[in-house]
Amino acid sequence: MAQQHLDPTDPTAGVSPKLSTALGQGGAPNGDALASYLRARATEFLRALRLHRETGAAATAEETVDAARALRRSARRISGSLHTFRPLLDSDWSEEMRPELAWLSGTLGLEHAYEARLERLLLALHRLSGSTAFPAQTVAPTSPGASVRGVPGTAVPERGNLTVGAAKAGALLERQLTLARTRAHSTALQALGSSRFHAVADKVAVLASEVPLTPAAATTDLRPAAAAAEERLTAAIAGLPLVTAGHPYNAEALIHGLSPDLSPHPQDGPWHQVRLLLRLHRYAREVLLGPGAPVDVRLLAAGQALNRHRDASEAAAAAAQAARTPRIAPATAYALGVLHADQRHEVEAARFAFQQSWQKQVVSAP
Amino acid sequence: MAQQHLDPTDPTAGVSPKLSTALGQGGAPNGDALASYLRARATEFLRALRLHRETGAAATAEETVDAARALRRSARRISGSLHTFRPLLDSDWSEEMRPELAWLSGTLGLEHAYEARLERLLLALHRLSGSTAFPAQTVAPTSPGASVRGVPGTAVPERGNLTVGAAKAGALLERQLTLARTRAHSTALQALGSSRFHAVADKVAVLASEVPLTPAAATTDLRPAAAAAEERLTAAIAGLPLVTAGHPYNAEALIHGLSPDLSPHPQDGPWHQVRLLLRLHRYAREVLLGPGAPVDVRLLAAGQALNRHRDASEAAAAAAQAARTPRIAPATAYALGVLHADQRHEVEAARFAFQQSWQKQVVSAP
Numbered sequence: 001m002a003q004q005h006l007d008p009t010d011p012t013a014g015v016s017p018k019l020s021t022a023l024g025q026g027g028a029p030n031g032d033a034l035a036s037y038l039r040a041r042a043t044e045f046l047r048a049l050r051l052h053r054e055t056g057a058a059a060t061a062e063e064t065v066d067a068a069r070a071l072r073r074s075a076r077r078i079s080g081s082l083h084t085f086r087p088l089l090d091s092d093w094s095e096e097m098r099p100e101l102a103w104l105s106g107t108l109g110l111e112h113a114y115e116a117r118l119e120r121l122l123l124a125l126h127r128l129s130g131s132t133a134f135p136a137q138t139v140a141p142t143s144p145g146a147s148v149r150g151v152p153g154t155a156v157p158e159r160g161n162l163t164v165g166a167a168k169a170g171a172l173l174e175r176q177l178t179l180a181r182t183r184a185h186s187t188a189l190q191a192l193g194s195s196r197f198h199a200v201a202d203k204v205a206v207l208a209s210e211v212p213l214t215p216a217a218a219t220t221d222l223r224p225a226a227a228a229a230e231e232r233l234t235a236a237i238a239g240l241p242l243v244t245a246g247h248p249y250n251a252e253a254l255i256h257g258l259s260p261d262l263s264p265h266p267q268d269g270p271w272h273q274v275r276l277l278l279r280l281h282r283y284a285r286e287v288l289l290g291p292g293a294p295v296d297v298r299l300l301a302a303g304q305a306l307n308r309h310r311d312a313s314e315a316a317a318a319a320a321q322a323a324r325t326p327r328i329a330p331a332t333a334y335a336l337g338v339l340h341a342d343q344r345h346e347v348e349a350a351r352f353a354f355q356q357s358w359q360k361q362v363v364s365a366p
Numbered sequence: 367m368a369q370q371h372l373d374p375t376d377p378t379a380g381v382s383p384k385l386s387t388a389l390g391q392g393g394a395p396n397g398d399a400l401a402s403y404l405r406a407r408a409t410e411f412l413r414a415l416r417l418h419r420e421t422g423a424a425a426t427a428e429e430t431v432d433a434a435r436a437l438r439r440s441a442r443r444i445s446g447s448l449h450t451f452r453p454l455l456d457s458d459w460s461e462e463m464r465p466e467l468a469w470l471s472g473t474l475g476l477e478h479a480y481e482a483r484l485e486r487l488l489l490a491l492h493r494l495s496g497s498t499a500f501p502a503q504t505v506a507p508t509s510p511g512a513s514v515r516g517v518p519g520t521a522v523p524e525r526g527n528l529t530v531g532a533a534k535a536g537a538l539l540e541r542q543l544t545l546a547r548t549r550a551h552s553t554a555l556q557a558l559g560s561s562r563f564h565a566v567a568d569k570v571a572v573l574a575s576e577v578p579l580t581p582a583a584a585t586t587d588l589r590p591a592a593a594a595a596e597e598r599l600t601a602a603i604a605g606l607p608l609v610t611a612g613h614p615y616n617a618e619a620l621i622h623g624l625s626p627d628l629s630p631h632p633q634d635g636p637w638h639q640v641r642l643l644l645r646l647h648r649y650a651r652e653v654l655l656g657p658g659a660p661v662d663v664r665l666l667a668a669g670q671a672l673n674r675h676r677d678a679s680e681a682a683a684a685a686a687q688a689a690r691t692p693r694i695a696p697a698t699a700y701a702l703g704v705l706h707a708d709q710r711h712e713v714e715a716a717r718f719a720f721q722q723s724w725q726k727q728v729v730s731a732p
Contacts, residue, residue, distance in 0.1 A: 128624040129622075130622040130625040179375065244404040248718060249714070251708075256494075256496040258704055323697075330698070334700065335703060336703065337700040337704040338620070338704070341706075349617075
């Protein structure tokens, strides 16, 4: 299979043609564009926060989830822009703000992560059982903190399609991940009521009208900082084993599936890092191109592949972790082993998907 | 991914260009070519049998394995040709001969199959443990009936690289498959000393000088019968889910990995059937083209992919079977679950490899 090698010393590698065109047509974007972007994200943050508070106890699960997702979305973009365009911003303010935003989006994201992980694992168990009668609505998000599967009456007939091992494995994962999710929900509620959160919210409220730019920012070209973010991304991608990933069924992802080493798959680390760098590059692109800029679908596909990689990696670790529960039945352990390997193959599939989408992107560049 | 659809009604589909060229140049092959082919295979059979007997107790494991493989190889080809070119041969003789040859190659093949299965599973366990220090010679064939791993002193330090679960799973599989192999060895020895075997050997001895052709065989064109064998192959391939198989990571092979249905993977059946039909087509091609004909490397690759499919399918079933052993530890069951899923992914990989090689073959046809 032909392989495009990314040259880590070439800062234009992977730049989409749309980006170059857009930048060529307008003037060089400067601190004003950054300030406008940050104000818009801060306004979004405050709107999501108001929605979250107003809905309160009366909110449907979906509304609460949407509000929390919007909060995280804005927080990530503000934090990412502060990092990429550091030289244009008041450094004390910026350095104080970033860890607080990271804490916030991390805390708010955990509950959803556990919920999605359980959903992914239960769907996989049903797929592995050859069950076609798995109604999607029973794994849809229910009210936070409650049991994910909601009505026990609907869960029982489904279990009938599973072997004893698969059913027990599902019940064990449900117990463990629902407990983790409930704890994450409490932690998120505590965080939203804390003085630490109010301090962040106050700072974002100020940011919505007043961005602390440096005196030189108004005349500083944003492109070198954005290009540096892209260089960090392409350098990290150049370090990935993309030749291997481009060969289907390379069996690399499961290679430590039974390793005595307890740290879960160090081979995943560089891919997780690329996921974060790709996000930073995407946000920097948003700042430069402004609102209404076309979405780069290939960048989106690459990002989705890396999200899938992360989700499958964490689901595989959760299955392995559940298998270490004392006194489980051998049939349960067997099902968890199959499930772990299945998710590690999802990891491999996601790497292949990333390789394919990234290669396309490079090939299409002028 | 583009997909070549095989037309089951087109008897030339999948015919390699080399075959058409070879047939176009010479005269139409008839019963003489078949008789010559059968005599040559019968002679090979007798030579292998002599080797097997002469070496006896003094033989190295390798010599015995080689002799048994040569016996099976000739028996399969005689049996396959009897089937494909049925109308040219004395039907009573042919119908009596075929099941006896099938019994023989089946009985002689079992010991090797168990040995190869154990080797495949132990290698997979080491790969899954991230162990790079797995010396290949410790899984090389040893004397039949003896422990496959041979010297316990060399096995113990290797086990140190495995987790407790992987080591216990390996020991369990070794115990079960070595027992099965020892039994198969005894059965094969009994078979080789039986009057049933002597009757087959006598018939093959006659065949080496005198092929019971029908009176019309000398002027009968072999090509229609060979084309019919190829038609049966292409029709069976047309029934395979090749579009799915051509999409890497389609997750189809593991879909019943935890199914309560105990019959191991009915989805594998059509692939096993194609493997047998491909072999018959290959033998018919040998008859038509005569000795020294070039090997069709793509046909070879397709056959190897189907062998790998069969081996992985049976290894996965052995891992699942071992997991049903009463009173095993959860860690052992977990390792067997990972191993089962790994081998089912090998099944999927083999289907992908077959699709790739078969597609190439069709595309290159004129």
